[in-house]
Amino acid sequence: MALLEAKGLRVEYPGFVLGPLDLAVQPGERVAVLGESGSGKTTLLRALARLDAPRAAVSGQILLAGQDIGAMRETQLRALRMEQFALCFQNAAQWMNPSATVYAQLCEVLARRYPRAAWPARARALLEEAGLPDGTLDKTPGQLSGGMAQKCMLAMAAALRPPLLLLDEPTSALDENAREDFLRFVDKLHAQGIATVTVTHDVTVARRAADRTLVLYGGQLVEEGGTQQLLESPRHPYTRGLLASFPELYPLRDLWGIRPAKGPEGKGCVFCARCTQSVPACAERQPPLVKMQDGRKLACHRGGVVCRMRLRGIHKALGGQPVLRDAALELYAGETVALTGPAGSGKSTLCAVAAGFLAPDAGTIEFEGESGRMDRPGGMQLVAQDSAAAVNPRFTVLRAAAEPGLLAGLYHGEQEAREAVCRALEMVGLPAGEAFLQRCAGELSGGQLQRLALARALTMQPSVLIADEPTAMLDASSRANVLRMLKGVQNAAGCAMLVVTHDRAAAEKIADRVLAMQNGAPV
Numbered sequence: 001m002a003l004l005e006a007k008g009l010r011v012e013y014p015g016f017v018l019g020p021l022d023l024a025v026q027p028g029e030r031v032a033v034l035g036e037s038g039s040g041k042t043t044l045l046r047a048l049a050r051l052d053a054p055r056a057a058v059s060g061q062i063l064l065a066g067q068d069i070g071a072m073r074e075t076q077l078r079a080l081r082m083e084q085f086a087l088c089f090q091n092a093a094q095w096m097n098p099s100a101t102v103y104a105q106l107c108e109v110l111a112r113r114y115p116r117a118a119w120p121a122r123a124r125a126l127l128e129e130a131g132l133p134d135g136t137l138d139k140t141p142g143q144l145s146g147g148m149a150q151k152c153m154l155a156m157a158a159a160l161r162p163p164l165l166l167l168d169e170p171t172s173a174l175d176e177n178a179r180e181d182f183l184r185f186v187d188k189l190h191a192q193g194i195a196t197v198t199v200t201h202d203v204t205v206a207r208r209a210a211d212r213t214l215v216l217y218g219g220q221l222v223e224e225g226g227t228q229q230l231l232e233s234p235r236h237p238y239t240r241g242l243l244a245s246f247p248e249l250y251p252l253r254d255l256w257g258i259r260p261a262k263g264p265e266g267k268g269c270v271f272c273a274r275c276t277q278s279v280p281a282c283a284e285r286q287p288p289l290v291k292m293q294d295g296r297k298l299a300c301h302r303g304g305v306v307c308r309m310r311l312r313g314i315h316k317a318l319g320g321q322p323v324l325r326d327a328a329l330e331l332y333a334g335e336t337v338a339l340t341g342p343a344g345s346g347k348s349t350l351c352a353v354a355a356g357f358l359a360p361d362a363g364t365i366e367f368e369g370e371s372g373r374m375d376r377p378g379g380m381q382l383v384a385q386d387s388a389a390a391v392n393p394r395f396t397v398l399r400a401a402a403e404p405g406l407l408a409g410l411y412h413g414e415q416e417a418r419e420a421v422c423r424a425l426e427m428v429g430l431p432a433g434e435a436f437l438q439r440c441a442g443e444l445s446g447g448q449l450q451r452l453a454l455a456r457a458l459t460m461q462p463s464v465l466i467a468d469e470p471t472a473m474l475d476a477s478s479r480a481n482v483l484r485m486l487k488g489v490q491n492a493a494g495c496a497m498l499v500v501t502h503d504r505a506a507a508e509k510i511a512d513r514v515l516a517m518q519n520g521a522p523v
Contacts, residue, residue, distance in 0.1 A: 225296025
């Protein structure tokens with residue numbers, strides 16, 4: 001029997017709905033609920049503890065060791081709180097009596113089970129277990145540091161050794177050392193068989209304090225699985241974006257976070273407006289939570305993060321010399337992959353093959369499961385290394401930028417083409433005024449030409465953007481600006497990006513993955 005079980009739990013109050021969702025916690029299990037502020041984590045925890053917010057409409061079942069506590073009166077619940085389950089809030093000092101000593105507040109809990117004579121020894125034992133000195137007992141909450149107050153509240157929650165502890169953002173206000181001290185106390189309690197449900201927005205806390213993690217977004221459960229499993233291979237686009245926002249997990253990489261919403265929220269998937277791989281169905285209906293083959297649960301119409309481009313067994317010879325040998329590459333929606341290696345290692349050849357400008361001698365190229373060239377709207381675009389050679393110098397900026405869309409029949413009239421070009425120019429940091437639109441491309445600087453070539457590609461709204469040595473001919477300052485601009489554009493547009501560069505250090509700053517060309521293949 002599960003220690004705690006929620007079935008079809010739904011909490012609704014003005015402006016927000018949580019669920020419906022199912023949850024089961026086994027005896028002694030460590031579970032984390034992870035998500036951003038406003039995702040519904042605290043709402044979930046308060047519902048499980050039957051501390052319902054005012055005006056909240058709660059439905060569904062909540063079972064504690066088989067008892068339906070959702071149907072209990074408050075007087076019945078009081079008999080269970082602290083004995084069968086206890087809740088530890090964030091900002092403990094705000095929840096403790098400011099005028100009573102720690103000892104007095106501990107005794108209020110101990111009095112439910114122990115005789116008065118046993119209180120002093122039990123209180124001292126609890127504080128010793130929490131790593132707090134005896135003198136703490138005589139202090140009021142206002143005399144404690146944040147970490148000490150948090151430990152005192154956990155000591156009160158665990159005083160009667162309930163089989164379940166609910167922890168609401170218990171470390172959010174603590175520094176690194178105080179957080180680790182608090183989590184060591186939680187480890188001691190877990191070693192005694194106490195189960196924990198820890199609500200947190202901090203991935204590092206979930207990694208440290210949970211074996212299984214539930215990911216909430218917008219009141220919906222979007223992914224659930226083993227904590228290490230989620231950290232190593234997140235499947236939901238939101239989970240992946242959330243993990244990428246933590247420098248502790250990716251110390252070398254610049255932080256970008258999850259892109260802002262593109263349009264209003266619909267009645268479908270709650271993450272649709274921010275997702276980099278959404279399709280019309282995502283806005284129309286909510287995806288069910290489905291158990292996957294690897295055991296985790298996922299709510300995504302597309303089965304998780306989509307592989308945009310897949311190359312398998314690519315061989316290519318140029319001038320009779322083999323350049324690519326059994327090359328393989330996968331590029332997923334919304335990610336940036338950097339391809340490094342010395343000159344002549346085959347980086348640009350692999351790009352040209354991937355983009356369809358060179359035919360492979362052997363192997364397959366798939367774009368979301370389809371084969372063939374994908375230089376179409378919503379497909380794949382290549383930004384060549386030599387932007388001056390890629391853009392007709394006699395074209396105006398407007399004509400040069402609009403050319404791919406015009407050839408693809410993307411626009412209905414000159415005004416639509418102009419608007420698309422202006423949007424793309426603004427994305428890459430170029431002027432969109434009439435004077436600039438009518439300038440000849442040959443009059444632009446090298447950096448402006450590079451940005452114009454990128455704007456040309458963006459007018460096609462690509463799902464995959466390949467940038468071949470985009471900074472090879474730039475000085476250090478211009479290189480840094482272009483790389484940040486590229487990453488910013490990719491983050492805003494939501495496309496997957498393959499960046500070819502010989503600069504390993506720069507690659508590690510902007511890429512989710514860095515591959516190196518060795519013996520004609522990326523590894």
